[in-house]
Amino acid sequence: MSITDTSNVNIRSIETDRKISRGLSEQSFWLNLGPQHPATHGVLRILVRMDGERVVEAEPVIGYIHRGHERMGETRGYAQFFPNNSRMDYLGALTYNHGYCEAVEKLAGIEVPRRAVFIRTITSEFNRLSSHLLWLGAYLMDLGAFTPFIYIWEERELINDLLNHVTGSRLTYSYNRFGGVHKDIDDQFITGARAFIKRMRKRFKMYNRLVTGNVIFQARAKGVGAIPKQRAQAYGLTGPCLRACGVEYDIRKKEPYAVYSEVDFDIPTGQNGDAFDRYMVRFLEMEQSLRIIEQCLNRLPNGPYINDQAPRDLAPDPGEVFFAFESPRGQVNIFIKSDGTRIPYRMHWKNPSYTNLSILAELMRGQFIADVISIMGSFDLIIPEIDK
């Protein structure tokens, strides 16, 4: 190779390197956030290149809790997949249960009694509420306020007790069945739920005083990690992260399933798409969840809670179904392809945390390390959901 032969030299990359290094001190270093780090809530790993306190570039490294859910779905029966979907998103287990049931029922053409649909909606909304509550506490703990984290557990434990009463578990519920639910709700649950709604409305005022109005909290959240609307749409964000940018997109309104078309509720949206808006959207969503639960309890019809005719061992006709539902973190897509056997031929899940995380690298560039923590916390990431 002669000196003039530059075919093997990648000129462009050298040029790019120069551009990157311009305005950047030579002291920049790589910092490894995770996979074991108090702020990553699980086993997310983020490699950040830092220049002092500022992040130059960030790259999320995922897969530390990859458990092969899709492979398991394609090697076992439809009903056997129930435990998996509640472990995929452990904070929104009932919403996942609910969505999975609806998808398979659509594929196999199973009728669901009306009472069961109402029960599913009530339990899903309770789960959404408890998930948002935990997020509220965990986000504030990332910002250094420990006490709200303990306070939200009081409410979470009440919800856990309520749901424990009907579903028999505290966290990883497998409550829905094809054609209905596993167990009927009783008067004790309904009284408890009404009492909880009353209590929760009072507690919202307390949280507002303790958190929303706090000067330090506002300084840490306002204007931090603002996502422009166009970027959010390009990355296909969903859920509260998108709604904080001012896009009114909620599967419960746009493609209503269960009884969401019959109940009256609003979709809270923000304007700036920053961490504070994401906080406000989730905070207001909790109040909407209470409204939905209240209406469902008022209109709860009598009748069977499960379709007795539904087959226990499903073997749907060949075909495929695509179903989207709203989990606490955003839109979850399920794609199931059946080849007529009792085992799904292809099962694919697209989870909201996954899409939300993909914008993080872009969002972190040029931020302070403390803001990176604030942004990550405000996204409400569930790592097993990302890693499948």
Added chain:
Amino acid sequence: MISSSALNELSKALGAAEVHATDYNRTGSHLDVTVAGDGLRAAAQTLQGRGFFLEDLTAVDHRTHREVVYRFNLYQGPCRVTIRAKADEADAVDTISDLYPLANWMERECHEFLGVTFTGHPDPRRLLLPEDSDFHPLRKDFVVPQEALAPEYHQD
């Protein structure tokens, strides 16, 4: 709900050989488009121009060949467009990660799980599995090598 005239207009604009409306209530999709070769990028560009966002990207292993399935949707209302692209003999499909940034990760995942190569992808590394993995677990011909998975982290 999107009107049927708008759907017709959209399917004309996509201009692929195989476009047909599907029953939304059964399959969850309004339009089903099968594209070949360059058609994928053309269709994706058309949809991007109309404000569609990428909702889902995955592949199905048909044993003989792999088929990549894209879903696009509108934020304004449900208008789901399914685009199917058959991978060629070398298991390759054009990338759309330059059009939709989200596709970057989803194509990496798809490549990792099903072995579909996305031509022109800027960063075709492993995403979820360890970086030195050499298998594609969602392929129908993948057999879990039992002995190879014995624990290897034992301390002496």
Added chain:
Amino acid sequence: MSSEEKLVRSVEPVVRLAVLEDILSLPRASSLMVLTFGLACCAIEMMAAGVNKFDWGRFGVIPRSTPRQADLMIVAGTISRKMAPTIVTLWEQMAAPKWVLAMGNCAISGGPFADKEQYAIVNGADEIVPVDVYVPGCPPRPEGLIQGILALQDKITGGQRNNLLRRFDRLGGQKRDFVERIKRIE
């Protein structure tokens, strides 16, 4: 002196540290600093064990985020093959004496994910680090985790019967057996 006696004599310790061990083991058991280390679903129940309804702080458990200052590693969740080397590293970084508690079925044996079609996980924490206490459940209730911690305390001190200091517990009237103590939680 027979050769056997000789052998016994040669391995006898010069200084008997049993009393000191007894005295040191009680603080070790009563002040377990936990490495906050949640892998999956069990992490949420681990958090629940630390908050107002259950409060493991009553038994002196304090979460620390750096392995250097931790005594107990609670492996809470599924261990994927990508994560396993990190867990071993963290365990090695902890200062002795150190203990490991495997929380949940995944950390015990792979749990619901142990399957012949499984390619991504390690079947249990004891394949990579030495585990002292196993707490079954999917996930275990917080009471279960606290019972596991109390069992670990008994393991560290040698239980009421064998520990010099804990023998006084019985004189104090308070029952220190963990089964009795767990009953007081409810």
Added chain:
Amino acid sequence: MSANIAPGLWNWLAYWLSEEVLVAVVGLVIVIALITVNSIGLIYAELKVAAHVQRRPGPMEVGWHGWLQPVMDAVKLLGKELVTASAVNKPLFIVAPAIVILPLLVTFIVIPFGKTLIIRDLNMGLLLIFSFSALNVVGILVGGWASNNKYSLLGALRSVSQCVAYEIPILITVMSVIIMTHSLKMSEIIAAQDRVWFIVVQPLAAILYFVASTAETNRLPFDIPEAEGELVAGFHSEYSGMRFALFFLAEYTNMFIVAAVFTTLFLGGWRGPVLPGPIWFLIKVYALIFFVLVARWTFPRLRFDQLMTLAWKVMIPLAMVNLIVTALVMKLVQ
């Protein structure tokens, strides 16, 4: 020959056995005992205050209401392995905890616990306190640097810039008190408050000093050097066992010193009715510390640049204004 040496030796011995030296030695022993007891008490208070703010019982099992918990923690840390990773700068890593704690011991020389209960009532008392408690940060920097861990280093750097920023408002506010007392001597500062406490005369200075000194002790909401959510454990991430305990000891001792100085400067020191002086002094000190403890469990943490903005753009100008106004008023009164 021997006759010449003997008187010299005798003088030398007499000097070392004199009352002053004896007071110093006994004082040192008492001080070490005090900081240990103080730290243990404060750890217990911290655990219990945190627990009760969060509506949970806190330590309950070891001793009555868990009062032995901090003792158990301390004994356990004594028995822990001292990990020294291979990549650390060994001499500096080992000496750092000592650098953190030793300067704090010196400051106890001039802290007036009572009218006569003061080891040495130096002319430069206040200056001695500020110069030695500022040395504390050198230990943190050395420890963070020697750990060879990026989290530690970031924590140490934050700590240094924080201390530099907050040392200035502290000194300026203290100066406005000194203008009024014309003395750096602790006893004279207290004597100047015999009619009215300086917190009434100088409320702004008191608030500024309290906030700035909370920041100096790295307490929440100013605890960015060890910000748990960001930097794992900050500058002491790599320290285990007793070395880690020394950092903790230093933190609580520092809190005590800061509260003691506040009490001396603004709350009339040991002055108070009925009860003897030392008890009043401790009551005031621990009431202040209680306030700091509750604040820790109430507020989120500030960001690094917000912390700096608060120091340079708000507190220093305010302190300057306060100083100038005090000087003018003093001049007019004269």
